[in-house]
Amino acid sequence: MSRPGYGGGDLPAVFPDWSPYQDLESAARAYLRDPDVALEALGGVLRGASVLGFTLERFVNEVNGVWQEVVVCDGSRLILWHGEDVPPGEGPPGSMTSSLRVVPVSTVTEVGCRRRLNRSDSGEIRVDSIDVYLLLTSLDEAPPSEEMAGTPRHDALRFGKTLDDGGAGQIARLEEFARLVASVVGRPML
Template sequence: MSRPSFGGGNDLPAVFPDWSPYPDLDSAARAYLRDPDVALEALGGVLNGATVVCFTLERFVNEVNGVWQEVVVCDGSRLVLWHGEDVPPTDGPAGSMTSSLRVVPLSTVTEVGCRRRLSRSPSGQARTDSIDVYLLLSSMDEAGAGDEGAQAPRHDALRFGKTLDDGGAGQIARLEDFARLVASLVGRPTL
């Protein structure tokens, strides 16, 4: 199964290689991301040798901007997020993409939530079909700020999700591990 890429001719697989078997960021990124060198260089400049405690990866193809990629790394005191996204042809030359970085201190994470959807087999055994994770931040969401009819201010949040169709059981488990580890660090003094 494939979906058309943004440029038309080349098809990108709808299901990318599974990164979940790879315990280290470098191997997982190289197995999963289209642009691992761009991501790893950007992350490396911020991590600067810090130990990667946990990470999660996301990649998908959308109808508007082509490939969208994200890496979230926790080094025990911060979340470092890299995001890469193809630029529409009307916004730049063919093959252009954005690469952005965000650093969020763990001290700004006020809440970690994790929701699993379970289904039961005929034998009654529960299986996780999908997982949704959110990290509520103390910063305010700027979306809609200053617009007429804007909603009341709300806290910024980071959201991540995996399903059996989008990532599989391995990536669901890795995202749940990521959420648990971040939750175990939130509210604790940093060294």
């Protein structure tokens, strides 16, 4: 099964696994559709800073096409790159957006990690999904719902992986990323 991609080429419905790659460039080249766009944007901000950890996400939306994300932690910042195909009718065919966001780690107030565990008949426990959130001091820009009217909500970054969407390797790498961010939150910056 494949789906139409940026520039007219077909994309596989199941993407290659990035989790075996320990360096950002190799992982991005294995997994992202547009690694050069992502790496150029990230490199302009990193400017030689060490990449302590990262996580990647990519999926195909039936309306907008490919959605891609890279999140890098250099110890003091989270650098997020997001690339997304422009919906039909909102730009020339093959158009995409590329956006960058830099979040100081000092603005992360809470790191949450929820793992769903599955116990086999033999008693072996395995992780079959993980959800991670990073609560920020900034406020969410989304308009409040009726029940939340007048109540500000803090911005949060959310990431998830399952056995079907990423596999055990990507689940482990996302958990590793969450632990890295948790280890630097609240520490004095040198």
